[in-house]
Amino acid sequence: MFSLIKEIEKAQKNKTAIGHFNISNLEMLKGILAAAQELSTENEKVPVIIGLSENERKYLGDNQIVAFIKSLQKENDYPIFVNADHCKTYESAERAMHAGFDSIVVDNSKLSFLENIKTTKKTTSILKSINPDILIEGEIGFIGESSALLDKIPSEIEISEENITKIADAKKYVEETGVDMLSPAIGNMHGILKNFLNPNLYTKRIKEISEEVKIPLVLHGGSGTATEDVSEAIKSGMVIVHFSTDLRIAFKESLIDLTENYFPNNPNEITPYRYMTVPIKAVKDTVLQRLKLLQNID
Numbered sequence: 244m245f246s247l248i249k250e251i252e253k254a255q256k257n258k259t260a261i262g263h264f265n266i267s268n269l270e271m272l273k274g275i276l277a278a279a280q281e282l283s284t285e286n287e288k289v290p291v292i293i294g295l296s297e298n299e300r301k302y303l304g305d306n307q308i309v310a311f312i313k314s315l316q317k318e319n320d321y322p323i324f325v326n327a328d329h330c331k332t333y334e335s336a337e338r339a340m341h342a343g344f345d346s347i348v349v350d351n352s353k354l355s356f357l358e359n360i361k362t363t364k365k366t367t368s369i370l371k372s373i374n375p376d377i378l379i380e381g382e383i384g385f386i387g388e389s390s391a392l393l394d395k396i397p398s399e400i401e402i403s404e405e406n407i408t409k410i411a412d413a414k415k416y417v418e419e420t421g422v423d424m425l426s427p428a429i430g431n432m433h434g435i436l437k438n439f440l441n442p443n444l445y446t447k448r449i450k451e452i453s454e455e456v457k458i459p460l461v462l463h464g465g466s467g468t469a470t471e472d473v474s475e476a477i478k479s480g481m482v483i484v485h486f487s488t489d490l491r492i493a494f495k496e497s498l499i500d501l502t503e504n505y506f507p508n509n510p511n512e513i514t515p516y517r518y519m520t521v522p523i524k525a526v527k528d529t530v531l532q533r534l535k536l537l538q539n540i541d
Contacts, residue, residue: 244320263292265487274526290322305342384428390487423466431464441467446475453480463479497525
């Protein structure tokens with residue numbers, strides 16, 4: 244039986260990070276697992292977390308996707324876990340807990356700091372009273388909501404040294420809410436800017452927060468972040484890194500490739516499980532690159 248908290252502790256010890264990859268369908272899931280398995284050895288398996296936002300959960304079904312992923316974990320004897328990403332209400336988090344998710348992101352980051360603490364504390368307390376083993380992640384600082392291609396940084400996201408998560412606020416938040424993991428705002432953002440890299444991370448602040456709160460830190464918005472920044476973030480204390488937008492891009496581009504190249508050359512092919520190997524491979528190749536970065540593999 245695999246344990247997410249044990250995999251997190253192992254990553255902390257090894258100064259690596261666990262990849263968290265959001266999915267919208269089963270083809271993306273297959274590509275992620277295939278990439279992780281390819282990097283694994285008989286003695287060392289590379290863990291992965293499958294993330295689902297509220298809309299992704301609606302599309303695939305809470306109970307259905309958890310059962311599917313748990314069956315993959317059992318049949319493959321593999322450390323693959325499932326996270327309910329960005330639960331905006333208590334009801335959403337509760338549904339995820341009862342469905343069997345390994346971890347839950349309680350996202351009250353759009354609220355004021357004190358309201359965020361109050362609401363997250365209440366949700367965490369209730370969920371922990373029902374299932375003490377569930378891992379709860381809290382968020383400080385609003386970094387956007389959409390895993391999309393962006394023309395510019397959304398106006399509601401303020402990225403500057405004055406607006407990133409303060410050390411004292413991180414400490415107060417963790418002590419009062421009782422969360423198991425923390426996602427601070429340290430220059431990161433959701434989505435990918437079309438014409439240039441996303442802003443640089445404030446890696447010094449990551450290290451300062453990590454040393455103060457002493458719980459695992461989670462980096463959201465890994466897709467658009469420079470690889471050098473991701474590596475420094477891991478060295479500074481990030482133990483889980485989220486990716487979504489670049490997987491969506493890889494999947495879409497593979498569908499374009501199917502339309503422009505595969506189907507013209509295979510006009511009589513109508514069997515989905517044959518041609519869907521193209522997007523599966525596209526996702527796999529993307530995830531391989533990200534996992535090598537997180538595991539510090541050349």
